[in-house]
Each structure stands twice: as C-alpha cells, then as structure tokens.
Amino acid sequence: AQSVTQPDIHITVSEGASLELRCNYSYGATPYLFWYVQSPGQGLQLLLKYFSGDTLVQGIKGFEAEFKRSQSSFNLRKPSVHWSDAAEYFCAVASSNSGYALNFGKGTSLLVTP
C-alpha cells in the first residue's frame, strides 16, 4: 500500500539552529513529492516540490529538500531556523494512479525556542 511516514510528531529547535524534518514514502513508482506548511488556523502553503531532475530542491522561506531514491526519503532542511518557522509541516506524495491527489503524512509539529 502507498504510504507516507513522518517519524517525528514533534520537534523542538532553538532559534538559529539547523533543522531537518524526515519523510519516508512507500510507492510503486517514483512519486511526486511535496512539503507543505500549516500555521495555526491557516491553510496549507507549498514550501517546495520534487517532480524530477536535480534531487536537491530549493523552496520558499530558505527551505530545501533532498530526494534520495535509495532511501525512499525526502527530508526537509533549513540551515537556520527563525521563530516564525514554528508551524506544522506535512510531507505529501502524489502519483498518476490517484489523479495526482496528495497523500499526506501525519505531520511534524515544530516548536522554536529562544
């Protein structure tokens, strides 16, 4: 069965420290990969996406993610976290099999401490 796993439910990072949020997927073919962010009471905003090509993708707000086929992973990174980055982060996967509908992980809640 197709699945998306975000192993970390909560992560706490000090402001200015680096961040890595993990995402693993299980799909039959190479899926299309996304990271979305949701601030409290808000909708979901696309941070970045991977369709093909360069496996290191750059997104908005200083985020990047690396697609590793051998590990079925698409981890999100940021070199220096700001307090405004505190939010819920969702990894999502899409495939042509489901009309490109997004299959989301359970999310990782990021807390940023001073």
Next chain:
Amino acid sequence: DSGVTQTPKHLITATGQRVTLRCSPRSGDLSVYWYQQSLDQGLQFLIQYYNGEERAKGNILERFSAQQFPDLHSELNLSSLELGDSALYFCASSVGTALEAFFGQGTRLTVV
C-alpha cells in the same frame, strides 16, 4: 493569499443535518480537490473534480458528495452528519491535473 476561496469559514450544525461547503478555485484552475483534516485521521483526500467531471475518489463517505459547476466552483455536500464529521475541510485547486495544488483557508465544521 492562495487565490482559493472557501465559504463559510466556520459552520456549527447538529447531528443528522446536511451542510454545503463551497469552494472557488484560482482563476484558470480546472482541477479542484477536497480534503478533510481531523485530529485522528490527519489530512485525507476525499475527491477530485476536473473541468466538471469526477476524476479521482479517496476516502469519501457515501453520505458525502461533491460537484463542480460550469463556472468551476465546487461544492461539497455532507449529509446525515455525525459527531465524527467535525473537522477542517480544505479545498485545493490546480491547473489541469498538474501537481502543484493551492489550498484555501478551509471550512471548520463542528457537529454538535
């Protein structure tokens, strides 16, 4: 602002009732997706429409239905509501069946 408009923002209704949630996609987007976000189930895909036709179905209950109108706006109808239907319902739109979807702010449904 994503350009996707959902109304109403909040809805409180009683069990057994029926409600309609509305979504206006971004200008030019033909594809509309509906998602449900709840604490226990997380974000789940419900249904997709493309240019008025149903394109894909996810974990949508038989009590729920949707449609997309000629002007491309979409409505999600939820009937015989149960307490467990309380959730945040998101609409997203994209160009064709392209993959970059833009989400609305959601409709928070509370069933009492």
